[in-house]
Amino acid sequence: MAAGGSRRASVSFIHADRAIDPRGGEHIGSESPVGLLVDLDAFGSMSFARRRVKRGEAVYHAGDRFSAIYAVSSGFFKVGNVDAAGREQVMGFFMRAELFGLDGIGAGRYDGTAAALEDSEIVVLPFALMEAMAQEDAAMQRQLHALLAREIARGHGVMMLLGSMRAEERLAAFFLNLSRRFVCRGYSPSEFHLRMTRQEIGSYLGLKLETVSRLFSLFREKGLIEVRQKHVSIVDIAGLEGVLRDHGREA
Amino acid sequence: MAAGGSRRASVSFIHADRAIDPRGGEHIGSESPVGLLVDLDAFGSMSFARRRVKRGEAVYHAGDRFSAIYAVSSGFFKVGNVDAAGREQVMGFFMRAELFGLDGIGAGRYDGTAAALEDSEIVVLPFALMEAMAQEDAAMQRQLHALLAREIARGHGVMMLLGSMRAEERLAAFFLNLSRRFVCRGYSPSEFHLRMTRQEIGSYLGLKLETVSRLFSLFREKGLIEVRQKHVSIVDIAGLEGVLRDHGREA
DNA sequence: CGACCTTTTGAACGTATTCAACCGATGTGG
DNA sequence: CCACATCGGTTGAATACGTTCAAAAGGTCG
DSSP: OOOOOOOEEEEOEEOOOGGGOOTTSOOTTOOSOOOOBEEOSSSOSEEEEEEEEOTTOEEEOTTSBOOEEEEEEESOEEEEEEOTTOOEEEEEEEOTTBEEOGGGTTTSBOSSEEEESSSEEEEEEEHHHHHHHHHHOHHHHHHHHHHHHHHHHHHHHHHHHHHHOOHHHHHHHHHHHHHHHHHHTTSOSSEEEOOSOHHHHHHHHTOOHHHHHHHHHHHHHTTSEEEETTEEEESOHHHHHHHHHHHHSOO | OOOOOOOEEEEOEEOOOGGGOOTTSOOTTOOSOOOOBEEOSSSOSEEEEEEEEOTTOEEEOTTSBOOEEEEEEESOEEEEEEOTTOOEEEEEEEOTTBEEOGGGTTTSBOSSEEEESSSEEEEEEEHHHHHHHHHHOHHHHHHHHHHHHHHHHHHHHHHHHHHHOOHHHHHHHHHHHHHHHHHHTTSOSSEEEOOSOHHHHHHHHTOOHHHHHHHHHHHHHTTSEEEETTEEEESOHHHHHHHHHHHHSOO
């Protein structure tokens, strides 16, 4: 809880990387939710506090007073909400150079809980400061707005996923989205470790953990992926894209 | 298409009405998606163009260049997206004093299509102008951010609905949400005309139109609502809230 | 009035869930 | 370091829920 490590990080500034969201072209299966990008280490015009977060630890809880948004420096996070009837749902997963905590701006309180899925580090971006900076610099203001708007668009992607895809399609979209995001970070598009449990994946995709598990097996049998615990290799990306495409249109 | 009526409307400015989103207290079944509020007719500091939109007519199409956001002056709108595989989904319905078109800010293009569900009128808010105003006035900037953030939170509400509720709960949440929004506008909380078809409701709720129709009948049989075509009377609000509450928790 | 669209309802079906058992991996403490 | 407890994951069988296909009635609009 105590702001742990308090070294300083130079952060050029928020920067909506177009490479991550190739909307113009094919964005099938992009599942849109790509996360918000921050240019973490470029020319340092400002320096912000960093904070270490241990696996399982929360960055903030639903209802906490909103004060800052967070950029993932390293590690992996999930943001989840709980409604009044006790229903829980993961609203998103966030990896390096993505932002979370924006949901707090509206009401002055975070409406979800953000927790680290592994030992991680974040950059704390006090929102008041961000607003002040945006006030002075029109370009920065535009970036800030683009940032918020992208989170809106990400939401639309998730709605699409939850509202109009069947289980197989959802998982395929999920993998393709992860793949794309890893590529943007210079990692392999086809090999990665899932930091979240089947249960958390299911929560995000609106499915039960057993269903997710079965789908993993199904995809494995179809030769689309290989799975060793949390390690996933995508064997046939085109095949995954096919899963998405086939059901939507007439073959 | 031509900007039809071009009278001027005085618009005090964007104004996030807290009455519409009683998050602090009970927000069960609020289904969050409450829509963004604009104080349409208060003290007029600015005047914006209005535009009439006939039933079925589009305000903008997915892919159109983004230039403005829109405030509903009268009437009813839906915003829907289509993904690359042809899947369609309604992302939201908007009524008087609510804003739509925010999804375009991020990419510079609208990612959905907005259409009127009845003859309507909107106020056109050129976004460049909004940004300029926000640049000059910190309070306005804050409101603008709150506005965008509320759309993010609305999205979370819809995700919750689509990801963790069963059909009955979704429809109950939908009715309660509508009811609340009508109340905020001074209309009856329990009597209203649905401007959208069962099909559109289903699309929004991630259900098929037949399912929606059956749920209407079910709710009628349970004595929760009365239905005469598109006219709906909520007979038992507490009952509807119960539908939401029961499944989430242990009774 | 007639054509079309929306809605309702029934019956069969398919998909995801539930309940349950089991296995494997991980982590802790003796 | 091993034993044990726990957690996460897999798989099966029965079930429930929502969908699909189909038919028909009711509304609406030209």
